[in-house]
Amino acid sequence: MAKSDPVTVEYETRAKNLLKGELKRRGITYAQLAEKLSEIGVNENDRNLNNKISRGGFSAAFLLQCLSAIDATDLRLT
Numbered sequence: 001m002a003k004s005d006p007v008t009v010e011y012e013t014r015a016k017n018l019l020k021g022e023l024k025r026r027g028i029t030y031a032q033l034a035e036k037l038s039e040i041g042v043n044e045n046d047r048n049l050n051n052k053i054s055r056g057g058f059s060a061a062f063l064l065q066c067l068s069a070i071d072a073t074d075l076r077l078t
Contacts, residue, residue: 014077015063016056022072036069 014063023033030046033060037044044052052058067075 010035012056015058016053018075018077019053019066022067022070022075026070026072028070033066033069037065040065040069042069 023029028036028051032058033049034044037049052062
């Protein structure tokens with residue numbers, strides 16, 4: 001699938017909003033997320049996280065790393 005494909009864009013936006021929502025619900029900043037990711041061996045700084053999450057085109061592995069780092073156990077997908 002091409003990055004410009006409307007379906008791809010839709011799901012990237014959903015993934016971005018899902019991650020941002022989980023961070024907001026927990027009151028976690030990008031700097032705090034960077035610290036939590038570092039604790040599990042993922043090295044990102046807050047600026048890189050801001051850019052990566054804002055684009056929304058991150059991998060499923062990155063999404064799972066972030067969710068694991070913030071101890072998210074349940075997700076609302078709607």
